[in-house]
Amino acid sequence: MNALLTVAGQEIRAGIRNRWVVATTLILAALALSLVLLGSAPAGTTGASPTAVVVVSLATLSIFLVPLIALLLSFDAVVGEAERGTLLLLLAYPVARWQVVLGKFVGHTAILALATVVGYGAAALLLFLRDAAEPGDWAGFAGLIGTSILLGAAFVALGSLASIAVRERATAAGLAVALWLVFVLIYDSALLGLLVVDQGQVVSGGLFDALLLLNPTDVYRLINLTGSGAASLLSGMSAPGEADQLSTKLLYGALCAWILVPLGLGVLVFSKRQP
Template sequence: MLGRILTVAALELRIGMRNRWIVLATFILAGFSLALALLGSAPAGPLGIDRMTVTVASLASLSVYLVPLIALLLAFDAVAGEIDRGTLLLLLSSPLSRAEFLLGKCVGHFCVLSLSLGIGYGLTAALLWSSGEGEMAGLLDFARLIGTSTLLGLAFLAIGYVLSASVRQASTAAALAIVAWLALVVLYDLALLGLLVSGAVDSLSPSVFPVALLLNPADAFRLFNLAALGASDLVGGMAGVADSLPFAPELALASILSVAAATLCLAVLMVRRIVP
């Protein structure tokens, strides 16, 4: 079983390299992180805070937008694309189960995303460290950011597989992926903010609002990283919420893993429904 999963994963990794997915995603992540590092000297000076920590705090907010988008663009044609190309039945006619097929895709895409994050953010950490503008604590902050970003990417990969298995055309799956990104990363927070401003959930907000944030892997990722950094002095908004959570920040990581596991299981069931 493991051998078949790794075979599919290696195939997806080769496809990612051939399509320059690794290069493109790495370029995007490195470009934004280097820009934030170069612009981060302004807040670091007055606050007396390690410049690497300032950069990580900014990247924690930026990653909420970039990582889910990259993950969804990697995953949207995992099933629908195979159906579109007429290769799904061929793949599943070999001694390969539906779960092995999807898990192999997931491992391959996860490797692509992990390489991009490690190289893209690692270059910025190396630059700051070599220029003498970072400390060991800052390196640990970068390592935590990379690790939690891969978990966030895993959750959105699984969401992408569910979307891909729900349709039979890659173009439709791509449209659904963009809609999902907008809904979960942009509109979800706006909806919560609108409810709070309107006072519709005023009496329940102390208990409902943190739970609502936990249910969204993007918000859970941001809550954990900003709480771990103690970043209320560096960035506004969500950082203040992160510092006053009614639960341990580690619960946010558990929420991301739970979403990833649940949606991945759902995607496997949907693939079995498509091809009994």
């Protein structure tokens, strides 16, 4: 455990030296604060509170931004060290390979979590100072922060797996871009095209729900944009398919699986990799 924390601490220190922590925090804070200042205009017509509007807006934009930041943090976690020749030195220390993978994952996730809490927390503080939030809105905002961290962790795990599976940093970068394009842009477009072609003949409500669970960004979207009446009203979404099959526990479980499965595969592949 000490070795794991040492590796994680090294990644955090590297993130501080490389300005990743500051840059990520500033990006998320600027996004969140701009939405607080400019994004509450629809509240007057929908009757929803400004906080609900901010939660929906942040959740929508986080789907694009958080996975990208997570992949940029993690795509060269292993392959970058291999190219620089420091991976052999790291493995020469009394540290297990699984500790290397988990330590880097913990370090990168901690950077992203810190940036998310501080960045989105600044927006929450501004909402509090402006007295723009109702008491029931804070649970939704806290859920947004928590699920954003989980979404980031899922893509950190995917980026780490990509970094372990290839031998060149350029290949890992291309794979990271491909992962972002597939999960953030292409998957939903392909799913929509499938629904149009199928016309409800094969893809039933239950199968559609299962297909949504195969994309971590869709799981995140369902948690934050269909979790409350205000969010559903503002986002124009309702629970798809058979709503009772997609309980909150199932959605959170699916998001956690998107963290654990790539991470487990990364540990397995790295255990067989020659430095």
